[in-house]
Amino acid sequence: MDTPWLDRRQLRAWIRLAAVLELLPGVLDAQLRRDTGLTHFDYYVLAMLSEAPGRTLRMTELARQTNATLPRLSHVVSRLEGRGLVERFPCPADRRATNARLTGPGWGKVQEAAPGHVATVRQHVVDPLTDEQIDQLAAIGDALLARLDPSGTMAATYTRYDEG
Amino acid sequence: MDTPWLDRRQLRAWIRLAAVLELLPGVLDAQLRRDTGLTHFDYYVLAMLSEAPGRTLRMTELARQTNATLPRLSHVVSRLEGRGLVERFPCPADRRATNARLTGPGWGKVQEAAPGHVATVRQHVVDPLTDEQIDQLAAIGDALLARLDPSGTMAATYTRYDEG
DNA sequence: ACAGCACACTTGTAGCTACAACTATTCCCT
DNA sequence: AGGGAATAGTTGTAGCTACAAGTGTGCTGT
Numbered sequence: 001m002d003t004p005w006l007d008r009r010q011l012r013a014w015i016r017l018a019a020v021l022e023l024l025p026g027v028l029d030a031q032l033r034r035d036t037g038l039t040h041f042d043y044y045v046l047a048m049l050s051e052a053p054g055r056t057l058r059m060t061e062l063a064r065q066t067n068a069t070l071p072r073l074s075h076v077v078s079r080l081e082g083r084g085l086v087e088r089f090p091c092p093a094d095r096r097a098t099n100a101r102l103t104g105p106g107w108g109k110v111q112e113a114a115p116g117h118v119a120t121v122r123q124h125v126v127d128p129l130t131d132e133q134i135d136q137l138a139a140i141g142d143a144l145l146a147r148l149d150p151s152g153t154m155a156a157t158y159t160r161y162d163e164g
Numbered sequence: 165m166d167t168p169w170l171d172r173r174q175l176r177a178w179i180r181l182a183a184v185l186e187l188l189p190g191v192l193d194a195q196l197r198r199d200t201g202l203t204h205f206d207y208y209v210l211a212m213l214s215e216a217p218g219r220t221l222r223m224t225e226l227a228r229q230t231n232a233t234l235p236r237l238s239h240v241v242s243r244l245e246g247r248g249l250v251e252r253f254p255c256p257a258d259r260r261a262t263n264a265r266l267t268g269p270g271w272g273k274v275q276e277a278a279p280g281h282v283a284t285v286r287q288h289v290v291d292p293l294t295d296e297q298i299d300q301l302a303a304i305g306d307a308l309l310a311r312l313d314p315s316g317t318m319a320a321t322y323t324r325y326d327e328g
Numbered sequence: 329a330c331a332g333c334a335c336a337c338t339t340g341t342a343g344c345t346a347c348a349a350c351t352a353t354t355c356c357c358t
Numbered sequence: 359a360g361g362g363a364a365t366a367g368t369t370g371t372a373g374c375t376a377c378a379a380g381t382g383t384g385c386t387g388t
Contacts, residue, residue: 003282003283009299013290013301016302016304016306017289017305018208019231019309019312019313023312023313024308029376041345070366075344076345091366094366095353096352096353096354096365097353097367098368121178122167125177126170127311134173136304138180139297141177141183144188144293147287147292148187149187190346223336223337224335224336232375233376233377234337235338238337242338259336260337261336262336
């Protein structure tokens with residue numbers, strides 16, 4: 001427990017990252033909630049389902065890809081189910097498991113929400129950075145996730161676009 | 165509303181950032197809560213006060229520096245006050261305003277919490293990155309905050325360590 | 329001087345997340 | 359086989375945040 005304090009450069013980087021951590025989620029959430037009535041996390045759940053084969057995933061797998069705990073996902077899916085955007089049914093292969101499937105209206109909702117969300121991401125993340133910085137950010141993210149996600153839980157998601 | 169989708173490189177960077185956004189706050193929060201009973205945001209509030217002249221700041225200024233809305237800060241300070249870590253008193257200069265001051269026990273709490281928090285930040289952010297990446301991260305953060313925080317609300321905080 | 333507006337908070341409430349049980353299957357090992 | 363552990367998921371509850379009002383104070387203009 002004998003860790004040295006951060007030096008000036010490290011502190012500079014950390015304080016900025018902390019500020020981004022504090023501000024960016026609110027911006028993303030606010031746009032989606034205002035324009036579509038979805039949370040950023042709701043959107044991610046629907047988006048992951050929309051890209052899955054059969055627009056269906058087991059809860060555990062969905063939790064992995066969205067990096068949620070299972071209880072959190074369960075609550076969120078319950079709400080989405082109540083709104084008719086997702087449906088749950090028992091997995092035939094493993095009777096412990098539950099599958100979540102995107103409904104027609106759910107698919108429509110994703111299509112409807114995507115452009116505005118992408119525009120927000122562009123505006124606040126992509127556009128302010130140079131091409132070089134985009135690549136630097138990807139590399140930095142990689143390095144951080146190696147610590148944050150050592151078991152590679154989200155790896156299936158964030159390595160999908162490696163080396164085109 | 166006619167925004168193009170993200171290309172592969174942009175998507176790569178964004179997905180990683182989104183994952184960091186999802187995972188890092190939880191890690192920081194968990195360590196502080198477990199070891200000190202403070203939220204990451206609680207800690208930031210106390211830390212900002214501890215660095216202020218007289219360990220005192222007006223609520224509005226404190227909200228600025230921690231990037232919180234005033235209602236959020238008000239609730240948090242109420243709880244911290246209930247735990248004896250902070251005290252509130254009316255600002256003599258402007259009777260609309262309220263000052264928040266770090267108490268003795270509050271100061272002790274920050275001192276106690278800081279090493280573990282710094283160790284966590286080191287472990288999950290600073291150590292995984294090269295010196296070069298630290299500087300890149302600072303620059304990227306700068307660029308993003310220009311959009312996220314155009315009024316420079318947090319600027320007082322995150323530019324404090326510019327050009328040593 | 330005083331009406332109207334802006335500012336600095338506080339309070340109330342709804343909604344989301346984390347944590348801790350709890351149930352129901354499946355796997356493993358002897 | 360059959361008992362114990364691990365896995366998959368749900369539910370309940372406490373705590374934090376956002377949003378919307380509501381209160382009191384200062385400022386501005388005529």
